[in-house]
Amino acid sequence: MKKLWEGSKKFKQDSQLNNYCIWLKEQYNLPFENYHDLWQWSVENIETFWESIWKYFKIKSHSPYIQVLSSYNxxxxxxxxxxxxxxxxxIFKQSHPNKTAIFFSNESGLNIEITWNELERKVTSVVNYLKSLGVTKGDRVVGYLPNVPEATIAFLATNALGAIWSSTSPDFGTESVVNRFAQIEPKVLFAVDGYTYNGKPFDKTETVKDIVSFLPSLQKVIVLPYLNKKALEYLPKDYVNINALYTINGGKLEFQLVDFNHPIWVLYSSGTTGLPKAIVHSHGGILLEHFKYMAFHNNVSEGERYFWYTTTGWMMWNFLQSALLMGASIVLYDGSPTYPKFDSLWKISDNLNINHFGTSAPYLVANMKKQLDIKRAHNLQSIKSISSTGAPLPAEAFNYVYENIKTDVWLCSMAGGTDVCTAFVGGTPFYAVHSGEIQCRALGVSLYALDDLGNPIEDDLGEMVIDKPMPSMPIYFWNDTNNARYLSSYFEDYPRKWRHGDFIKINSKTKGLVIYGRSDATLNRHGIRIGTSEIYSAVNKIKAVEDSLIINLELEGGKHYMPLFVKLKTGGSLTNDIKQAINNQLKSDYSPRHVPDEIIEVTDIPYTISGKKMEAPVKKILLKMPIEKSINMDAMRNPESIQFFVEFAKTL
Incomplete structure (x- = not known):
C-alpha cells in the first residue's frame, strides 16, 4: 500500500489522542507504545476503557452509576x-456566549451566523413552548426539515426536555415520511414549507398537510417559512410559525435529567425492501461514543469549524451536531453540493475557513471523474482533515485527494452506520494514511474479520463482526416485540456477535482495513468472494463511465450470471471499445473472475435517498421476486431508474 501522508511529530504530540494517552499513563499507569496496543487494551478491557472515557471527558451525572456494564450478552x-x-x-457546557456556534449557508446565497448566546436563547424559547404543549420526558418530537439552524434548535430543545427526537429531510415523499414517523406516534412536528435544490424551488406545503393527516398523534405543527415567507397563508390556521416562538420570554435553559439508557433519538434504516427499522439510541451511549470519536479519531478541538455535507435524513446530521460537544462550531449547508458550480462546497470552505471537511465517498469520486483540479481553484488552507463515508472510498480517490485537492491533509475514511450512529473504523492521528485503506479500528470497537468457519483472519476477505458491546449500539428498535427484529438484523449468523453485513480485509502490517462492500450483495464468483467495491474501483478508471452497478445471480445447477450496468457520461453511448476497456481494466487490476458476463447500458443507477447503491434490491428484482417485496420506491432518490431493471428481468 502506497503511503500518502503522515502527521508530523508535532501533529501527533498535540493531538487529543496523545493527551488521552498521557492522561492514561498518569491516572492508570498505562503506557502505550503505539495505537494498536492502545486499541487492543480498549477492547480487552472495555469496562475500564469506557469508564476512562467517562472520567476523561468529565461526564456530568447527577447520580452515581451502579456499574459500567451489566452484561456482555x-x-x-x-x-x-x-x-x-x-x-x-x-453541549451547552461548551458555550462561549459571543462566539459563533453555527455557521449556515444555502445554495441561494443565504449566510447566517448564530452565536452560542443566541442559540441558547432560541433553544430556551422552544423548550418553553414545547412545555406549554405538555411535551415531557419520553414524548416524541419530529422534524421534516432541511439542514438549517432551526433543525438543530428543535433537536436541542427536544433533548433538553428529555423528549425523543426524530427527523427526515424534505426530499422524502409523504409515504416515506409516514412510514417512519407513524411508528413512533409523535406529539409535535416541525415542518418546512419547501426548499430549493439545484436552483429549483420545491413547495412542500401540500406534502406537509398530507403527512399531518396520517399522523393522528400530532397535537401541534410548527412551520419554518423557508421557501416562502407567506407560507403560513397556505397552511391551516392552527399551524405555528417557528419564528414566533423566539419571542417567548426564555429565562434560564433547564435540562431534564434522564437515565443513561433513556432514548435520545430514533433513526431509520433505508426501508428499501420493507418498513424502515426504527432504531433507538441512548442519551449516554451517544454522548460517550461521540466524545470519543470526535476527539480521538477526528481530533476536533475547541474553536474549530466542523462541516459535513448531509441532510437531516442521514445519521451524519446527528453525528455533526456532536462537534458542539468539543466546543467547535458546526457548519451547516442546505442545497445541492454541485450547484451553482460543481465545486461549490470547496468554495464554502474557502469562505468559512472550515477545519474539518466531511463528505461522502461518491462526492469525492464524482470530483475525480470530473477531473477537477480543486487545489488550483481553491485555497483550502484552513482544512486539516477531509472525512469520507457512505460507501467504500477507492484507492484512486485517495490518490486524487492528495494529487488534486490538498497534499498536506489528513484523509479520514470511516465506516459505521445508522445502526450505531458512529464509525466502527476510521482515522487515527498516530498512523500514516495509505492508499485505499481506512487507518484503524476505533477504540472500544472489538471488530474482526471472520472466515467461513468463524475464525478471525487477516490479509484475506472476511465478514465484519463485532464481538463485544458498544454504548452506542441500539437500546432497541421501536415496537419490536421481544427484540425479534433487532436480533434477526445483527445476531442470527454469529450467536452473541454483531454481524454488520460488510466484507473487510485487515492488513496485518499497517493494521489498516479495506471494506469490499455489503456481504449481502457479495459477488460469489465460482466459489471466490468478490467485493463490489473492487468492481467499482476498476470501472471508475474508465473515463466514459459516470456510474455503475454490479449484480451476481446464483442460478440453478450451480450457474452464475454477473451483469455490469453502466451509466455513461452525457452524450456517450456504449461501444465495444468501452466494453473492452472495462474488461481489460478489471483483468489488469484484479482477475479474469472480475470480468462481467455482460455489460449493459442504463440511463441511471438506483440509489437510496441517503445515497447508497441499491445492489440487493436490484438483485431481488432480477431474481424475479415480487417488486413489492423487493423494493420500496418511496425510499429511493431516483425511483424512475428501477423500471429498466423490472423490464430487464423479464428477458432473463
Whole structure:
C-alpha cells in the first residue's frame, strides 16, 4: 500500500489522542507504545476503557452509576445503570456566549451566523413552548426539515426536555415520511414549507398537510417559512410559525435529567425492501461514543469549524451536531453540493475557513471523474482533515485527494452506520494514511474479520463482526416485540456477535482495513468472494463511465450470471471499445473472475435517498421476486431508474 501522508511529530504530540494517552499513563499507569496496543487494551478491557472515557471527558451525572456494564450478552446489556444526565446539557457546557456556534449557508446565497448566546436563547424559547404543549420526558418530537439552524434548535430543545427526537429531510415523499414517523406516534412536528435544490424551488406545503393527516398523534405543527415567507397563508390556521416562538420570554435553559439508557433519538434504516427499522439510541451511549470519536479519531478541538455535507435524513446530521460537544462550531449547508458550480462546497470552505471537511465517498469520486483540479481553484488552507463515508472510498480517490485537492491533509475514511450512529473504523492521528485503506479500528470497537468457519483472519476477505458491546449500539428498535427484529438484523449468523453485513480485509502490517462492500450483495464468483467495491474501483478508471452497478445471480445447477450496468457520461453511448476497456481494466487490476458476463447500458443507477447503491434490491428484482417485496420506491432518490431493471428481468 502506497503511503500518502503522515502527521508530523508535532501533529501527533498535540493531538487529543496523545493527551488521552498521557492522561492514561498518569491516572492508570498505562503506557502505550503505539495505537494498536492502545486499541487492543480498549477492547480487552472495555469496562475500564469506557469508564476512562467517562472520567476523561468529565461526564456530568447527577447520580452515581451502579456499574459500567451489566452484561456482555448483546443486545441485552445495559451501560452505566443508575447514572442520570442530559446530552444537551453537555453541549451547552461548551458555550462561549459571543462566539459563533453555527455557521449556515444555502445554495441561494443565504449566510447566517448564530452565536452560542443566541442559540441558547432560541433553544430556551422552544423548550418553553414545547412545555406549554405538555411535551415531557419520553414524548416524541419530529422534524421534516432541511439542514438549517432551526433543525438543530428543535433537536436541542427536544433533548433538553428529555423528549425523543426524530427527523427526515424534505426530499422524502409523504409515504416515506409516514412510514417512519407513524411508528413512533409523535406529539409535535416541525415542518418546512419547501426548499430549493439545484436552483429549483420545491413547495412542500401540500406534502406537509398530507403527512399531518396520517399522523393522528400530532397535537401541534410548527412551520419554518423557508421557501416562502407567506407560507403560513397556505397552511391551516392552527399551524405555528417557528419564528414566533423566539419571542417567548426564555429565562434560564433547564435540562431534564434522564437515565443513561433513556432514548435520545430514533433513526431509520433505508426501508428499501420493507418498513424502515426504527432504531433507538441512548442519551449516554451517544454522548460517550461521540466524545470519543470526535476527539480521538477526528481530533476536533475547541474553536474549530466542523462541516459535513448531509441532510437531516442521514445519521451524519446527528453525528455533526456532536462537534458542539468539543466546543467547535458546526457548519451547516442546505442545497445541492454541485450547484451553482460543481465545486461549490470547496468554495464554502474557502469562505468559512472550515477545519474539518466531511463528505461522502461518491462526492469525492464524482470530483475525480470530473477531473477537477480543486487545489488550483481553491485555497483550502484552513482544512486539516477531509472525512469520507457512505460507501467504500477507492484507492484512486485517495490518490486524487492528495494529487488534486490538498497534499498536506489528513484523509479520514470511516465506516459505521445508522445502526450505531458512529464509525466502527476510521482515522487515527498516530498512523500514516495509505492508499485505499481506512487507518484503524476505533477504540472500544472489538471488530474482526471472520472466515467461513468463524475464525478471525487477516490479509484475506472476511465478514465484519463485532464481538463485544458498544454504548452506542441500539437500546432497541421501536415496537419490536421481544427484540425479534433487532436480533434477526445483527445476531442470527454469529450467536452473541454483531454481524454488520460488510466484507473487510485487515492488513496485518499497517493494521489498516479495506471494506469490499455489503456481504449481502457479495459477488460469489465460482466459489471466490468478490467485493463490489473492487468492481467499482476498476470501472471508475474508465473515463466514459459516470456510474455503475454490479449484480451476481446464483442460478440453478450451480450457474452464475454477473451483469455490469453502466451509466455513461452525457452524450456517450456504449461501444465495444468501452466494453473492452472495462474488461481489460478489471483483468489488469484484479482477475479474469472480475470480468462481467455482460455489460449493459442504463440511463441511471438506483440509489437510496441517503445515497447508497441499491445492489440487493436490484438483485431481488432480477431474481424475479415480487417488486413489492423487493423494493420500496418511496425510499429511493431516483425511483424512475428501477423500471429498466423490472423490464430487464423479464428477458432473463
Amino acid at each position: 448483546m443486545p441485552h446489556c445495559k451501560w452505566f445503570e443508575g447514572a442520570t444526565l442530559n446530552y444537551a446539557e453537555h
